[in-house]
Amino acid sequence: MATVRIPTEGKVLTEEGAVRAKLGEAGIEYERWQPAHPVSEDAPAEEVLAAYAPEIDALKKQGGYVTADVIDVKPETPNLEAMLQKFRSEHWHDEDEVRFILKGRGLFHVRPREGAVMAIEVGPGDLLRVPRGTWHWFDLCADRRVRAIRLFQDPAGWTPHYTGTGAEAGFEPVCLGPTQIPPR
Ligand SMILES: [Fe+2]
Numbered sequence: 366m367a368t369v370r371i372p373t374e375g376k377v378l379t380e381e382g383a384v385r386a387k388l389g390e391a392g393i394e395y396e397r398w399q400p401a402h403p404v405s406e407d408a409p410a411e412e413v414l415a416a417y418a419p420e421i422d423a424l425k426k427q428g429g430y431v432t433a434d435v436i437d438v439k440p441e442t443p444n445l446e447a448m449l450q451k452f453r454s455e456h457w458h459d460e461d462e463v464r465f466i467l468k469g470r471g472l473f474h475v476r477p478r479e480g481a482v483m484a485i486e487v488g489p490g491d492l493l494r495v496p497r498g499t500w501h502w503f504d505l506c507a508d509r510r511v512r513a514i515r516l517f518q519d520p521a522g523w524t525p526h527y528t529g530t531g532a533e534a535g536f537e538p539v540c541l542g543p544t545q546i547p548p549r
Pocket residue numbers: 452456457458462501502503525
């Protein structure tokens with residue numbers, strides 16, 4: 366379940382409807398996927414893509430996505446720091462950033478054209494569609510682990526364009542984690 370923090374307002378949203386509504390204000394779509402055919406989070410990529418084929422196909426039709434793959438990032442991933450560094454500065458893409466989290470967690474910061482920066486922490490079962498052109502930056506949580514399905518309209522469009530504003534400097538990449546959210 367995703368959480369949304371608004372650091373400048375000291376707010377944390379953890380309820381699914383509230384999270385979806387807040388993200389919707391920034392044009393970001395949030396869904397929870399229940400696979401029709403459960404598959405191990407560690408299954409080979411082909412098995413994962415096959416298990417989620419109905420959801421992936423529906424998204425492809427909706428968003429004009431043509432390809433899907435599985436990205437696997439772990440602490441031992443070669444050049445992990447260099448890879449993360451590319452996405453830690455505020456940027457946008459010429460295509461949607463679509464991620465379905467299988468395992469681990471990730472932290473997106475999104476800066477809407479109007480309104481406060483949101484820190485969106487995603488975990489297993491969360492699907493996020495960040496529209497092309499959205500100003501954002503990304504980091505991993507402390508365990509440096511994420512496995513996710515990605516969808517692309519055109520993989521070439523996924524090159525980051527940097528805003529150069531330095532907006533990311535004011536926000537600590539802090540994850541709350543699934544166990545540190547107070548019970549409602
Ligand atoms: Fe990005």
